[in-house]
Amino acid sequence: xxxxxxxxxxxxxxxxxxxGEKVRVGMVLAFLFAAPLFLQTYYLSELSLLLVYAIAGxxxxxLTGYTGQVSFGHAAFLGIGAYCHAILISHGVPFSVSxxxxxxxxxxxGMALGRSASKMHGFYLAIATLAFLxxxxxxxxxxxxxxxxxxxFAVPGMKILGASLGKAWQQYYVNLFFILxxxxxxxxxxxxxxxxxxxxxxxxxxxxxxxxxxxxWVKIQSFGVSAAITGLAGVLLAHQLSYLSxxxxxxxxxxxxxxMIVVGGLGSILxxxxxxxxxSVLPIVISFLKDVLPPAIGQQPGxxxxxxxxxxxxxxxLEPLGIYGRWMKLRYFFETFPYYRKSSFVRQKxxxxxxxxx
Amino acid sequence: MxxxxxxxxxxxxxxxxxxxxxxxxxxxxxxxxxxxxIGPNGAGKSxxxxxxxxxxxxxxxxxxxxxxxxxxxxxxQIVATGIARTFQNIELFEQTTVLQNLLIGRHRHMxxxxxxxxxxxxxxxxxxxxxxxxxxDIIDLLEIAQYRDERIAxxxxxxxxxVELARALCAExxxxxxxxxxxxxNTEETDDVGFWLEDIKHDLGVTLVMIEHDxxxxxxxxxRVLAINEGKVLACGTPDEIRANKAVQAAYLGVSQ
Numbered sequence: 001x002x003x004x005x006x007x008x009x010x011x012x013x014x015x016x017x018x019x020g021e022k023v024r025v026g027m028v029l030a031f032l033f034a035a036p037l038f039l040q041t042y043y044l045s046e047l048s049l050l051l052v053y054a055i056a057g058x059x060x061x062x063l064t065g066y067t068g069q070v071s072f073g074h075a076a077f078l079g080i081g082a083y084c085h086a087i088l089i090s091h092g093v094p095f096s097v098s099x100x101x102x103x104x105x106x107x108x109x110g111m112a113l114g115r116s117a118s119k120m121h122g123f124y125l126a127i128a129t130l131a132f133l134x135x136x137x138x139x140x141x142x143x144x145x146x147x148x149x150x151x152x153f154a155v156p157g158m159k160i161l162g163a164s165l166g167k168a169w170q171q172y173y174v175n176l177f178f179i180l181x182x183x184x185x186x187x188x189x190x191x192x193x194x195x196x197x198x199x200x201x202x203x204x205x206x207x208x209x210x211x212x213x214x215x216x217w218v219k220i221q222s223f224g225v226s227a228a229i230t231g232l233a234g235v236l237l238a239h240q241l242s243y244l245s246x247x248x249x250x251x252x253x254x255x256x257x258x259x260m261i262v263v264g265g266l267g268s269i270l271x272x273x274x275x276x277x278x279x280s281v282l283p284i285v286i287s288f289l290k291d292v293l294p295p296a297i298g299q300q301p302g303x304x305x306x307x308x309x310x311x312x313x314x315x316x317x318l319e320p321l322g323i324y325g326r327w328m329k330l331r332y333f334f335e336t337f338p339y340y341r342k343s344s345f346v347r348q349k350x351x352x353x354x355x356x357x358x
Numbered sequence: 359m360x361x362x363x364x365x366x367x368x369x370x371x372x373x374x375x376x377x378x379x380x381x382x383x384x385x386x387x388x389x390x391x392x393x394x395x396i397g398p399n400g401a402g403k404s405x406x407x408x409x410x411x412x413x414x415x416x417x418x419x420x421x422x423x424x425x426x427x428x429x430x431x432x433x434x435q436i437v438a439t440g441i442a443r444t445f446q447n448i449e450l451f452e453q454t455t456v457l458q459n460l461l462i463g464r465h466r467h468m469x470x471x472x473x474x475x476x477x478x479x480x481x482x483x484x485x486x487x488x489x490x491x492x493x494x495d496i497i498d499l500l501e502i503a504q505y506r507d508e509r510i511a512x513x514x515x516x517x518x519x520x521v522e523l524a525r526a527l528c529a530e531x532x533x534x535x536x537x538x539x540x541x542x543x544n545t546e547e548t549d550d551v552g553f554w555l556e557d558i559k560h561d562l563g564v565t566l567v568m569i570e571h572d573x574x575x576x577x578x579x580x581x582r583v584l585a586i587n588e589g590k591v592l593a594c595g596t597p598d599e600i601r602a603n604k605a606v607q608a609a610y611l612g613v614s615q
Contacts, residue, residue: 009490012457013483188478192486193461193470196454200462203451210411210445211529212437212466221472267453 013191015184020335032176036169045168045240050280051175052236055182057260057272059230062186064258065266066195067222068202070122072254073113073129076136077106077227079249081234083140083147086155086244095160102235103228110227114220133254140246153244175236182229186269189225198222263315265324274323282308362389362532362565363424363440370409370419379405381589383419387533392559392566394576396600397586398610403569404446406586407535411436411443423533437466442531444522446538446569450510456521457506460493463528493528499561500524500554516547523551527558534558536568540575548575555579573601585610 004011004018016022036044060074081102088098117128140147147153158165158174165171189195197218200208205215238244256279264275286307290298297303319326333340365387372380380402387393395403408414410421412433421428426439442463451459468489474482497503500520505513513521519539526534539555540548552575558564559579570576576583576597583600585592587609593600600606 009487012490013486185476189472189475192475192478192482193465193468194472194475196458196462197465197470199454199458200451200465203453204449206413207445207449207451207525208462209413209433210437210443211463211525212434213462214432214434225472225476 015187036172041168044172046280046284048168048172048175049237049240050276051172051179052233052240053257053260053280054273054276055175055179055236056230056233056257057264057276058182058186058269059226059228059233060257061261061264061266061269061272062189062198062229063222063226065261065268065271066190066202067198067219067226069114069117069219069222070126071129071223071226072126072251072258073131073133073136074226074230074257075249075251075253076133077110077230078234078237078253078257079136079140079246080109081106081231082155082238082241082244082249083153083234084231085235086153086238087146089159090156095158099232099235103231106231106234107224107228110230111220111224113227114223115216117223118216118219130251130254133251137246137250140249147244147246150246155238155242155244157242158239171236171239174239178232178236182232183269183273186229194221259312263312263322265322265327268324270327271322271324274327278323282311362563364388365410365441365533365565365567366420366422367406367410368420368422370406370416370421372405372409372414372416372418378589380409380416383586383589383591385584385591385594387565387567389532389565390559390563391581392555392568392579394580394583394597395567395569395586396571396573396576396583396606396610397592401586402589403586404537405589407443407537407567407569410441410535437529437531440530440532441535442526442529442533443535444526444537444539446541448515448518448522450518450522450525452510455507455509456502456513457493459510459521459525460496460528461489463525464489464492464530466529492530496524496527499527499557516543519543519547519551523554527562527564531564533565533567536566536570538569538571540570540572548572551575552578573597577601 006012011017016025035047039047056074056078059077060071063069063071063074084102084105085098088101089095093101113129113132117125120128141150143149144151158171160174165174190199197208197213198221200211200213201215201218201222208218209215241248260275260279261272262275263278264273265271283304286304289307290303292298315322321328367386368384370380370383371378383402383406385393395406397403405414409416410428412428412431416429423439423441428436428439428441431439451462454462468485497506500523502517502520502524505517505521510518510521519542523536523539526536536555540551543551555566555568556579559566568580580597582594583597584594585600585603585606592605592609593603595603
C-alpha cells in the first residue's frame with residue numbers, strides 16, 4: 001500500500017501524482033497509440049467509434065455528472081455538430097475551421113438552451129431538454145434544402161491541410177487526438193474555479209449563491225461547454241458514419257448517452273469513458289455469444305436488446321455507483337492489500353454517490 | 359480584507375401569505391462588534407439573515423452595508439460587499455472534499471474564465487497556488503487540517519460545522535452572519551466555537567452577527583444582544599441587560615415563578 005507524502009501544494013493540483021496512476025495511464029496510452037498496428041480494420045473502427053462516444057459522454061458528464069443538470073437532449077448536439085460540420089466541409093470549408101465553427105455554434109445553441117433551462121429543475125428540465133431534442137430532430141428532417149431531409153446527407157471524406165484522411169487508422173488517430181484534448185481540458189476545468197463553481201451548483205445552489213457564484217450563469221456556461229464538446233463528438237461521428245440521417249439523432253441516442261454516464265458512474269470523467277467502453281463492447285460480445293450459443297437460443301430475434309437490457313439492469317441494481325465505483329473498489333483492494341474487507345468501502349461508497357441531480 | 363462597516367437595517371418587513379414573519383425590524387451592527395440575535399423558534403431570526411443575503415425579497419424596509427444598498431443587489435453579489443454567512447442546516451457541497459469547499463469559498467476573489475481554465479494556463483496555476491495559501495491559513499486557524507482531503511459526506515456533524523465556518527471565512531468577509539454556530543455541538547466543542555469567534559473578531563477584525571440559543575455562549579462572546587419575538591424586536595442591549603429584561607424573560611428565557 002502506498003501512502004503519498006505531499007510536500008507541495010502542486011501535489012494536489014497535478015495530474016497522475018501516484019506512481020500507479022502513471023503506470024496505468026502509460027499502459028493505456030501505449031495500447032491506444034499502438035492499436036492500429038495489431039487491430040483488424042473492423043475492430044479499429046469500433047474503437048474509433050468508442051472514442052467518439054467517450055467524447056460525447058464526457059460532454060454530457062460535465063453537465064449531468066458535474067453540474068447536476070439532467071439533459072435528455074444531448075443527441076441534438078451530436079446531430080447539430082454532425083450536420084453543421086458536414087454541410088460546411090461540403091461547401092469547401094477547411095476541416096479545422098469547420099470544427100471550430102461547429103463547436104462555437106453548438107456552444108451557443110447550448111447556452112441558449114441553458115438560458116431557458118436555468119430556472120428549471122429535475123423532471124421539468126428533463127422534459128424541456130427532451131422537447132428541444134424533438135425540435136432539432138424535426139428541423140434536421142424538414143430543412144431539406146440544407147440537410148437533404150430524410151433522404152440522408154453524404155459526408156465528404158476527411159481532409160486536413162490538403163491531406164486526405166479516409167483510412168480507418170487515420171480517422172482513429174484524429175479521434176484519439178481529440179479525446180486526449182477533451183479529457184485533459186475537462187480535467188483542467190475541474191481543478192480550476194470554473195469547474196468548482198459547477199460542482200457548487202450541483203451540490204447546493206443556495207450556498208453557491210451566498211459565496212458569490214452566479215448560479216444562472218454557471219448553468220448557461222455548463223450547457224455551453226457540454227454542448228460544444230458533444231458537438232465535437234458529432235463532427236467525428238459524421239466522419240465515422242459517412243452518411244447522416246436525422247433519425248440517428250433521436251431519443252434513443254440521447255438515452256444511450258444518458259445510460260452511458262449513469263452506468264459508467266456519475267461525477268467522474270473516467271466514468272464516461274467506462275460507459276462508452278461498455279456500450280461499445282457489449283454488442284460485440286453479444287454477437288460473439290450468438291455464434292457460440294446453440295441456434296435455438298442464439299438465433300432468437302430480439303436476443304441482443306434483451307441481453308443489453310439485462311446487463312444494464314444488473315448493473316444498476318448491483319452497482320449503483322457504476323463501473324467507476326467498481327473500479328475504485330478494485331483499486332482499494334490492491335492498494336490496501338491484505339487489509340481490504342467488504343465493508344472497507346462502505347464509507348467511501350457514500351461519497352462516490354452523486355444522487356442529487358437537481 | 360475590506361474594512362468593516364456599519365450594517366444598518368431599517369423598518370424591515372416580510373410577509374409570507376398572511377404571516378408577518380419579520381415586522382418593522384430596525385437595528386445597526388457596528389464595525390468590530392459581536393451582535394447575537396436570540397429569540398424563540400419561529401421568531402424570524404433566520405428570516406432576517408435570509409433577507410440580508412437576499413434569498414427573500416422584503417415587502418418593506420432598507421438594508422445598507424456601508425454605502426452599499428443591499429436591496430439593489432442580486433444574491434450572488436452580496437458577498438462582494440464583504441458579507442458572508444453560514445446556514446442553520448449546514449449547506450456544504452456534500453460530494454466534494456473539504457479543500458474544494460474552502461476553495462469555492464474563495465470564489466469571489468477568483469476569475470473563472472472557461473477558456474483559460476480549460477487550458478489551465480500558467481496564470482491559473484499561479485492563482486490556484488495563491489488561493490491555496492490563503493485557504494491553508496484558515497485551515498490552521500480552525501484546526502481542520504486532518505479533514506483536508508475528506509469528502510463532506512464522510513464528516514461528522516461537528517466537523518461539518520467547522521468546515522462551514524471555515525468556508526465562510528475563506529471569502530474574507532468583513533461581516534460574518536452565523537446561523538446557530540453552536541447548535542448540536544457538545545460543551546467542549548461549544549467552548550471551542552466561543553474561542554474561535556473571539557479570535558475571528560480580534561485577529562481577523564471581522565464583525566459578527568450570530569443567531570444563537572446557547573445563552574452561556576452569547577454571554578461569553580456577544581457585545582450586544584438583539585432579542586426578537588414574533589417578528590418584532592423585543593429589546594436590544596448588553597447580555598446582562600437582556601437577561602434582566604422582563605419582556606425577554608417572558609418570551610424566551612422563562613420566568614421563575
